[in-house]
Amino acid sequence: MPQEFSQIDRRHPRNDALPKALGLERFAADHYPEGLLWAGARRAGIPHARIRTVDVSAAAALPGVVRVLTRADVAGSNLQGIVHKDQPVLAGDKVRHCGDAVALVLAVDRETLARALSLVRLDLEPLPGVFDPAQALKKGAPLVHEGRRGGNVLVRASIRTGRGAAVLRECPVVVRGTFSTPMQAHAFIETENGTARLLPDGTLEMTVSTQAPFRDRFEIAQALGLDPMRIRVVAPYLGGGFGGKDGATVQCLLALAALHAGGRPVKMWWEREESMLAGYxxxxxxxxxxxxxxxxxxxxxxxxxxxxxxxxxxxxxxxxxxxxxxxxxxxxxxxxxxxxxxxxxxxxxxxxxxxxxxxxxxxxxxxxxxxxxxxxxxxxxxxxxxxxxxxxxxxxxxxxxxxxxxxxxxxxxxxxxxxxxxxxxxxxxxxxxxxxxxxxxxxxxxxxxxxRGLPDAATARIELTETGTFRIFNAVPDMGQGNASAFALIAAEALGQSPASFELVQPDTACCLPSGSSSAGRTTYTYGNALVRACGALRDRLLVRGAMALLADDTADLTLAPGAVRHVKSGRAVPLALLARMMILEDRTATAEFVMPVTPxxxxxxxxxxxxxxxxxxxxxxxxxxxxxxxxxxxxxxxxxxxxxxxxxxxxxxxxxxxxxxxxxxxxxxxxxxxxxxxxxxxxxxxxxxxxxxxxxxxxxxxxxxxxxxxxxxxxxxxxxxxxxxxxxxxxxxxxxxxxxxxxxxxxxxxxxxxxxxxxxxxxxx
Amino acid sequence: MSRVHAPRGLAELLALRADLPGAALMAGGTDLVPRSRARGGLPEDVILLQDVPELHGITSGKGLLRIGAAATHAALLADPRVGRGLPVLARALACLASPAIRNMGSIGGNICTASPAGDTLPPLHVLEARVELAGREGVRELSLAEFILGPGRTALGPGEVLCAVLVPRPEGFSLQHFEKVGLRGAMAIAVVSLAAMLRLDGRGRVAEARLAWGSAGPAVVRCPAAEAALLGRRPTLSALRAAARHARAAVRPIDDLRASAAYRREVAGNLLLRLADLSSR
Structure with missing residues (x-):
């Protein structure tokens, strides 16, 4: 039976369309906290080398330079990576590609930063490199990572179904071909960036252009030896992501810089050329x-x-x-x-x-x-x-x-x-x-x-505000795909309200609830499902509270109408604004989880x-x-x-x-x-x-x-x-x-x- | 940090030019500013040309158009004397970079950058434009071929300024064409380009041909042999194929990221064949 919808499957302008068109939407890159320092990485510039020394003395002596950090300043594992952690925050003994960061400079402005970065003296012993997989797979090829069982093979996997390729011999028609596809850059408008600040209570507060704020906390914490729950990550709308901001870009470097900034805010923003060099x-x-x-x-x-x-x-x-x-x-x-x-x-x-x-x-x-x-x-x-x-x-x-x-x-x-x-x-x-x-x-x-193998969940939070409108705590970044607007639409449909009555809070690990990354075609699906559940719980509660206000015996006689709880038979209604005033925050809030189903x-x-x-x-x-x-x-x-x-x-x-x-x-x-x-x-x-x-x-x-x-x-x-x-x-x-x-x-x-x-x-x- | 100077007239500009021989001249900055990223900043002194009235404006003279060197590409396109009167140049301007850059960039800048890929250069060559240079000793005129010596190199003297481009009004060139081969639809550097002007006689035969290629050598390439091959013939595919053979022999392209020299050579010839489509219309 066809379902009737009031909001779904109709054309709606995105919630972020007007603020973005007017230049009012603040991306991470638009944040310039008072008194900020600029952080920047010195990149290796050669593809494969043993690091003999990193001499920071000249850079550190430059007026306006606050700190110059190297591998020795990293307290944790120094390794970043989403699943396999093999990428150093700051390379210590070896350089594996031209974009490896070997030193991190904090300076009072961008010009000083650029000068200081050029003054970091690298003594690198070049090693023979491998520049295509065929070369890397040869016996005796130089190893990118020494001491691994698989040599240069990161993953070897196979799938065999039925009787496998042997059946090709039985096929009357067989076609063959060899194909190649190139490396592609994400080329988002907003290059990798963020700001960070260590608060007096030890909390590390960050605003980052990221697809995975919740996971970032753990990746940063592990690499730098921090408590993940003392890291707060805020993720405003992204100026593009496409996968390139899934995983650490500036996060660990920026956090490291903030730890050494004496409480001053730090900003790191990769130039376009740096984004090409060091980005994924x-x-x-x-x-x-x-x-x-x-x-x-x-x-x-x-x-x-x-x-x-x-x-x-x-x-x-x-x-x-x-x-x-x-x-x-x-x-x-x-x-x-x-x-x-x-x-x-x-x-x-x-x-x-x-x-x-x-x-x-x-x-x-x-x-x-x-x-x-x-x-x-x-x-x-x-x-x-x-x-x-x-x-x-x-x-x-x-x-x-x-x-x-x-x-x-x-x-x-x-x-x-x-x-x-x-x-x-x-x-x-x-x-x-x-x-x-x-x-x-x-x-x-x-x-x-x-x-399968990586539990994929989202947790929605929605509240009825004190003024009778709604606030959705989006936990999955909107990198331009429009999921935040979709959430307003989903909630509007689920609660029978107009989409205009929803305010969207963008991801913030301090007030939004743990959810997976903005990726894999799962963003709207998982968080949306959680949100439908949360809306159901909120609706049920509002009907119960409304029943008291309307002296109705049975919530079955009540409906959630735009801006009000209505008694269907009598037509009497209590405005949500009035109801909200009788409820404390916890009562006005509903949360729900959704876990992505997997195939058996x-x-x-x-x-x-x-x-x-x-x-x-x-x-x-x-x-x-x-x-x-x-x-x-x-x-x-x-x-x-x-x-x-x-x-x-x-x-x-x-x-x-x-x-x-x-x-x-x-x-x-x-x-x-x-x-x-x-x-x-x-x-x-x-x-x-x-x-x-x-x-x-x-x-x-x-x-x-x-x-x-x-x-x-x-x-x-x-x-x-x-x-x-x-x-x-x-x-x-x-x-x-x-x-x-x-x-x-x-x-x-x-x-x-x-x-x-x-x-x-x-x-x-x- | 750079010191920025904004002279209010040609005399003041020439005085500054003499005092600051290392200063960069900047009209729209669309070449200078991006290049300065790689060079670690702008030169110490930058002289802005925006407030020098002598460098602006388009005036019609006897049989020629005098275009102020600081005139923007967009201003030229909007002027009917260029838009309708010089179609070969207008076509190049219309595909130069993007609307935003056309609003900033100037024709004088495009000439002085002296890039083998400069979009206005092949059209200015076939229009047989001349440049007017002013210095403290006076004014002199050079042909474009005399002015542009190679990639990034011009005959601009130490104290001199490019004031204007003088374009003789072309008479009787019923067929004017410009085509740029780029790797995308806008914001593309020419892989190879062709500017062509054909004057046909009463029977549709070529009485005069002017052909110039961009991105096909260290400077714009003219090819007298290809031009001669068309004389007296209708611009048919077979006549154009003969001219294309001469063109391929004359160009001196390079290999770079965008394309190989061999591709440029082949396409430099191929582009001539488009003239057959245009003349049959």
């Missing part, structure tokens, strides 16, 4: 695939080898690879599979979490293999996908059974029914002179939540620490219409049409922003974004050489939502922030091949590669 990146990957099918296109077997470059430290390398392996076979039924993954240490910049999280890399390979298979079988690429699309109850190539909402087929059907799909051939024929047009389709999926599946996976498998998946099918210039090889995406299964859409405006944003970020990775390195040094460390798409590059985007309800989600939703990114590169790759015959298996698809890859006959045209 999407893992570069190399993927070798073989896919076998029957003549009718039914997929039978998959073999795949994934090698990811973790850079100098682990960050979430194993978990990123786990998610990539879980969807290595795409959103399809494949009964027999052998999926192997290696995540490898090198002396390159550190890779970490990034929207798409491993599944973006495998989606490129899996989808282009599907195109190759369609070509070989003479089948329509969309029909081939539809024939094999996962449906509820099916198992994917990794052996995970889809028990929740599974709308892959619905997405493909919605795409097929879209007018732009039917008109694609006519559109192609209307190409202007010296341009070739092509259409490409890709399907993608991605697990929602952390996956036992699969053939080996070698994973956490992060595999998942219960919930988001799905998307994307059509890319692209134009290739025959004279230059330049690719322009003219239009994306996307059909997404994200369960029920809470706010179509927020949904469209996430879909279009993911596609355009994916388009950047497909066409121009590539962190170029030579021997571990970044060659394009700024935004004039590292090229993200501009508004002038953004195509028209049609965002369709398929009719889907995720029964376990708040009002039926599930997370969709990532899945479309995964479909961008393969759909553009297919469109480029369709346009001019250039089959490019190494992203990005630069004009030079496209021009060079066109088949001979196409090249003669100009």
């Amino acid at each position: 990146k999407r893992h570069a990957a190399r993927l070798t695939y073989a896919l076998g099918a029957d003549r009718d296109g039914t997929l039978r077997a998959l073999s795949c080898r994934i090698v990811m470059d973790s850079g100098a430290y682990a960050h979430l390398g194993g978990e990123v690879m786990a998610l990539g392996m879980e969807s290595a076979g795409g959103p399809y039924r494949i009964p027999h599979a052998d999926i192997r993954g290696l995540c490898v240490y090198t002396n390159n910049p550190v890779a970490g979490a990034f929207r798409g999280f491993g599944a973006a890399q495998t989606a490129f390979a899996a989808e282009r293999m599907m195109d190759r298979l369609a070509e070989k079988l003479g089948m329509d690429p969309l029909e081939l996908r539809l024939r094999n699309a996962l449906r509820r109850g099916d198992r994917n190539a990794a052996g995970v059974t889809m028990t929740a909402s599974t709308g892959m087929a619905a997405c493909l059907e919605a795409l097929r029914a879209h007018p732009a799909y039917a008109a694609r051939e006519a559109w192609k024929r209307a190409a202007p002179p010296h341009a070739r047009r092509g259409a490409g389709v890709a399907a993608a999926c991605i697990g929602v939540g952390y996956g 599946d036992a699969t053939g996976g080996k070698g994973f620490v956490i992060g595999f498998p998942h219960l919930l998946f988001a799905y998307a099918a994307v059509l890319a219409l692209s134009e290739v210039d025959e004279l230059t090889g330049a690719v322009r995406v003219r239009r994306f049409v996307s059909a997404t299964d994200g369960g029920r859409v809470l706010n179509p405006q927020g949904f469209e922003q996430q879909v279009a944003g993911a596609l355009i970020q994916g388009m950047g990775w497909a066409l121009s974004e590539d962190v170029l390195t030579r021997e571990g040094r970044i060659l394009n460390p700024d935004l004039s050489t590292y090229l993200v798409p501009t508004a002038a590059d953004a195509p028209e985007v049609d965002c369709l939502a398929v009719d889907s309800v995720e029964e376990t989600g708040p009002f039926g939703m599930k997370g969709i922030g990532e899945v479309n990114l995964n479909a961008a590169l393969p759909s553009i790759g297919a469109a480029v091949q369709d346009a001019c015959g250039a089959r490019l298996d190494a992203a990005p698809l630069t004009p030079e590669k496209v021009l060079g890859a066109r088949p001979r006959r196409a090249r003669r045209t100009p």
Whole structure:
């Protein structure tokens, strides 16, 4: 039976839209506490070296320099990391990539800081380095981390289902391919930053641009030898995150600086070049695939080898690879599979979490293999996908059974029914002179939540204020995806109020309740579920209090109306403002937890620490219409049409922003974004050489939502922030091949590669 | 910290220039300021050009347009004498950086930066523009080819200032084209660019061709052989292919992060073929 909603599934402007447009919203970077000191890190500048000495005397002697700290000043483990703790706060004996911090300077202003940083004298003994995984895996290769059993192998994992890759020999049709995807930078507008201050009572108070304020406390505490409960982290709206602010960026350095600032506030704000140098990146990957099918296109077997470059430290390398392996076979039924993954240490910049999280890399390979298979079988690429699309109850190539909402087929059907799909051939024929047009389709999926092994919970807190409005204590940072606004909408629906009656407190470990990170498509899902429960408890309590005020015998006769508790039969009502005055804070407050459900599946996976498998998946099918210039090889995406299964859409405006944003970020990775390195040094460390798409590059985007309800989600939703990114590169790759015959298996698809890859006959045209 | 000087007229500017030979001249600062990040700050002395009236404004003279060196790209685009009268330049201005930078950056700055990728340079070359330099000894004029010596190097004398760009009004060039190959739709440095002006006779044959490439050598590349190859022919694909062969032989591109020299060479020729689309319209 269709549910009736008053707020859900209607267009609402975001709560932060106006304050951001007016410049009133204060990001972490906007905080300049009175009397602040500036903190900055001296970076190693060379990719692999033994540290002989760090001479800080000249820097410390510079007027205006308050302190210069080194490894010797760190009291705790000195190790940061979300799961695997292997990244020093300040490197002491060894440098493993150019961005390693070796000294921390506190100074009265930025100019003095910059001068002092240049005066720190490093005596480094260069070591031979390893700069790609193949080199790192060779026998006798220099070791990034000595004394590990696995050498340079961070994680080796495998998934075997059915009879594995042996079945390829029985398949009448087999296609093979090797693919590579580049390192990508998050390139958020607000680079990594925060402020910190040690209060007289010993509390360390921090305001940080972070995706995980609650976990940060423990990461900082462990690295620096502090009590996590004496650390308070406040996380205002972020000027972008995309995964790059999940895990310590400035946190430990900033906390260390504050411990030595004599109680003065400290600010650290990475410059753009420093963000490129020391910030995390999407893992570069190399993927070798073989896919076998029957003549009718039914997929039978998959073999795949994934090698990811973790850079100098682990960050979430194993978990990123786990998610990539879980969807290595795409959103399809494949009964027999052998999926192997290696995540490898090198002396390159550190890779970490990034929207798409491993599944973006495998989606490129899996989808282009599907195109190759369609070509070989003479089948329509969309029909081939539809024939094999996962449906509820099916198992994917990794052996995970889809028990929740599974709308892959619905997405493909919605795409097929879209007018732009039917008109694609006519559109192609209307190409202007010296341009070739092509259409490409890709399907993608991605697990929602952390996956098994890492409990994933959120705790909501909501209160009726003294004036009769509501206050939500959001505990999961809003990095731009709009979860905070979604929470106001969820609570408005649950309590029958207008969204305008909700005030949002942004994450603050002092008053919000422990919740997981803003990541993994789980932000709105987990906290939203907790919030629905908290709203239920608050509503029940308000009805009981209202019954007393209205002298009603039975709360069943009462309803929560906008701004009041109403007695349905008599029409009498007591305003919430009046009720609030009769309640103490504890009485006006409701809290509730939600723990992400996990799949009971036992699969053939080996070698994973956490992060595999998942219960919930988001799905998307994307059509890319692209134009290739025959004279230059330049690719322009003219239009994306996307059909997404994200369960029920809470706010179509927020949904469209996430879909279009993911596609355009994916388009950047497909066409121009590539962190170029030579021997571990970044060659394009700024935004004039590292090229993200501009508004002038953004195509028209049609965002369709398929009719889907995720029964376990708040009002039926599930997370969709990532899945479309995964479909961008393969759909553009297919469109480029369709346009001019250039089959490019190494992203990005630069004009030079496209021009060079066109088949001979196409090249003669100009 | 830099000392900032804001002269109120050309005489004051020239006096400052003589007193402070190491000072940087700054109009919009769109090249100077980003470059100073890598160099650890602005020079000790910076002379602002914004309040020097002699460097602003566009005036029509006998057969030519005199463009003040500090005129912004946006101001030029908005002026119909450029927007409609000099389409080859207007096309380059329209794809230069971004609207915000076009509001700040000046044509004189684009010339004096002398980047092989400067977007206004190939159009100014085919327009056969000249630059007017003022010094304490007086005023002199140079062609653009005489003025720009190489990447970042110009013939601007120690006490001199670029005052204006003198653009002869092109007569009869019915086909004017500029194209930049960048790696994205805006805020892109030219990987290679082409400015072209063709004057056609009554029968559609090329009576005069002027072609110039950006990012194809240390300075803008003109190619007389390619221009000659078009003379007397209609700008058809086959005629343009012949000219493209000469162009590919003439350019001297480099390999860098954005593209290889080989790609630039190939595309420098390919871009000529676009003229066939334009002339057939």
